[in-house]
Amino acid sequence: xxTAVSILPxxxxxxxxxxxxQAVARRRWRLLLGxxxxxxxxxxxxxxxEVNLRTLFTYFGNFLSYFDRIFTLDSGQRVWTDxxxxxxxxxxxxxxxGETLLISYVGTLIGATLAFCLNFFAAExxxxxxxxxxxxxxxxxxxxxxPGIVFALIFVIAFGLGPMAGVxxxxxxxxxxxxxxxxxxxxxxxxxxVEGIRSTGASWLSCMRFAVVPQVTAGYASYALxxxxxxxxxxxxxxxxGAGGIGQELxxxxxxFYYSDVSAILLTIIVTVFIIDITTGWLRGRLFGKEART
Amino acid sequence: xxxxxxxxRALRAxxxxxxxxxxxxxLAMPAMIVAAFAVLVYGLVDLDFSPSRFLAGLSQLGWxxxxxxxxxxxxxxxxxxxxxxxxxxxxxxGTTLAAFFALPVSLLAARNIVPSNIxxxxxxxxxxxxxxxxxxxxxxxxxxxVGLGPFAGVxxxxxxxxxxxxxxxxxxxxxxxxxxxxxxxxxxxxxxHEIRFGLLPQVLPVIAGQVLYFIESNxxxxxxxxxxGAGGIGLQLxxxxxxxxWQKVSFLILMILVAVAAIDxxxxxxxxxxxxxxxxx
Numbered sequence: 001x002x003t004a005v006s007i008l009p010x011x012x013x014x015x016x017x018x019x020x021x022q023a024v025a026r027r028r029w030r031l032l033l034g035x036x037x038x039x040x041x042x043x044x045x046x047x048x049x050e051v052n053l054r055t056l057f058t059y060f061g062n063f064l065s066y067f068d069r070i071f072t073l074d075s076g077q078r079v080w081t082d083x084x085x086x087x088x089x090x091x092x093x094x095x096x097x098g099e100t101l102l103i104s105y106v107g108t109l110i111g112a113t114l115a116f117c118l119n120f121f122a123a124e125x126x127x128x129x130x131x132x133x134x135x136x137x138x139x140x141x142x143x144x145x146x147p148g149i150v151f152a153l154i155f156v157i158a159f160g161l162g163p164m165a166g167v168x169x170x171x172x173x174x175x176x177x178x179x180x181x182x183x184x185x186x187x188x189x190x191x192x193x194v195e196g197i198r199s200t201g202a203s204w205l206s207c208m209r210f211a212v213v214p215q216v217t218a219g220y221a222s223y224a225l226x227x228x229x230x231x232x233x234x235x236x237x238x239x240x241x242g243a244g245g246i247g248q249e250l251x252x253x254x255x256x257f258y259y260s261d262v263s264a265i266l267l268t269i270i271v272t273v274f275i276i277d278i279t280t281g282w283l284r285g286r287l288f289g290k291e292a293r294t
Numbered sequence: 295x296x297x298x299x300x301x302x303r304a305l306r307a308x309x310x311x312x313x314x315x316x317x318x319x320x321l322a323m324p325a326m327i328v329a330a331f332a333v334l335v336y337g338l339v340d341l342d343f344s345p346s347r348f349l350a351g352l353s354q355l356g357w358x359x360x361x362x363x364x365x366x367x368x369x370x371x372x373x374x375x376x377x378x379x380x381x382x383x384x385x386x387x388g389t390t391l392a393a394f395f396a397l398p399v400s401l402l403a404a405r406n407i408v409p410s411n412i413x414x415x416x417x418x419x420x421x422x423x424x425x426x427x428x429x430x431x432x433x434x435x436x437x438x439x440v441g442l443g444p445f446a447g448v449x450x451x452x453x454x455x456x457x458x459x460x461x462x463x464x465x466x467x468x469x470x471x472x473x474x475x476x477x478x479x480x481x482x483x484x485x486x487h488e489i490r491f492g493l494l495p496q497v498l499p500v501i502a503g504q505v506l507y508f509i510e511s512n513x514x515x516x517x518x519x520x521x522x523g524a525g526g527i528g529l530q531l532x533x534x535x536x537x538x539x540w541q542k543v544s545f546l547i548l549m550i551l552v553a554v555a556a557i558d559x560x561x562x563x564x565x566x567x568x569x570x571x572x573x574x575x
Binding site (some may be wrong): 044047056092102103109142153154155157160234267 | 329341342343348352379380382383384387434435436439449533543554
């Protein structure tokens with residue numbers, strides 16, 4: 001069978017081949033340089049973080065045996081052979097989980113409300129004054145960049161131990177995150193209705209209320225639900241610093257080596273997070289159709 | 295005809311559904327708002343919110359903020375710089391480890407590589423459960439296993455990102471164009487050739503973008519896992535908060551903000567260089 005591919009004369013081919021090799025060589029060289037830099041950074045990081053590969057391998061066995069231990073009851077049996085004994089504290093844990101959910105709900109709602117009030121000042125197209133936009137944006141950035149648990153640490157000292165500190169920490173962090181997302185939605189909104197309303201002599205407030213808000217509420221609700229989902233996870237660890245919720249129980253169980261309790265509490269947390277994820281996903285699909293899902 | 299002369303009654307008769315929405319549709323929104331508000335009030339009561347406690351806390355917070363000014367590291371600046379370096383190391387190493395281990399697993403979780411639902415399902419659920427546990431919890435677990443220190447932080451970030459990467463990578467692989475894979479198969483390539491020459495060139499830039507994005511966001515995570523004792527600047531921060539050295543606290547927070555901004559800037563530049571101006575994650 002003959003092939004239809006035409007072979008070019010030798011000297012023409014040589015030029016093309018050389019050009020190809022040169023192009024590839026430059027790319028390879030750059031890739032190699034990139035990999036080299038990355039490897040150097042890794043090595044530096046490994047020294048900085050006191051990583052030792054040998055210890056990693058010895059410890060990896062410990063890691064696996066840790067999971068073996070948390071799935072073993074005090075009596076030496078596997079946890080799933082005696083579910084009643086494994087989940088002995090379910091009443092208390094469910095109550096703490098409820099508290100966790102409430103913390104994230106109240107925190108998200110307060111955060112979303114604050115973000116709603118602030119985002120019109122942060123958006124490029126609706127902000128009444130450039131200096132105000134600058135100030136509000138920096139404020140939101142600060143609230144977003146400082147991790148929620150750092151706020152929780154400080155609030156625990158200011159407001160005392162308990163879920164209140166957790167709620168406020170989550171509220172502030174959500175304000176920062178949602179404020180940015182909300183203002184991005186506003187920046188994508190159609191400005192014609194605003195012009196229409198302003199041309200009737202309406203104030204800034206009425207422009208926002210009647211021209212912008214109707215366009216953006218669906219997007220806001222979608223992002224707020226997504227944030228709620230994230231905040232449930234966040235609230236589950238707020239207890240580590242004494243800011244309420246199931247984290248309190250978990251940290252005690254881990255620190256005091258109550259192995260089977262660790263797996264039981266982790267299981268309840270994972271199941272709750274799954275349920276919340278699925279419910280909010282379904283709710284968002286229901287409320288705003290598929291296109292609003294992110 | 296001026297607008298006033300329009301006969302609204304005739305319009306009402308002609309378009310009944312525009313003028314009279316059913317009661318269920320009209321009441322749904324207020325009912326939802328009332329319900330949301332009721333849960334909020336219940337939550338505030340249940341979580342021990344009281345105006346007096348709130349105000350007392352606010353004034354306390356005001357004092358704390360006043361005492362934070364001016365930020366001052368005292369004599370421990372070298373220690374803090376070292377801790378910051380440790381944090382960046384934790385983020386970089388943890389993310390790299392996670393990406394390294396997640397790549398093969400993500401192939402198993404992708405529909406176009408492993409068509410069998412029965413095989414894919416356990417892998418996906420496994421990744422989901424890892425993601426369901428917060429990084430801080432992983433940090434606590436690893437501290438139990440390898441002891442206090444930055445190494446526990448590296449492993450915590452590696453494990454929790456392993457779950458996230460597995461999912462993101464497998465989505466990137468599923469989104470890849472099948473034509474190139476088919477081309478390789480048509481020219482007689484094996485299954486491994488298909489992955490190496492048909493799939494990886496398409497997905498590697500996407501994956502590189504995601505890894506960079508995670509290094510960025512892990513700089514934040516790495517600061518907080520120190521709070522439970524897994525090394526880095528979070529450890530210093532938690533200690534200074536506990537001993538109420540507010541000037542040092544504010545200095546540390548500023549350091550974190552600056553470091554995060556710098557990493558954001560660098561990785562943003564790198565990401566655009568690698569994948570062009572496409573959105574990631």
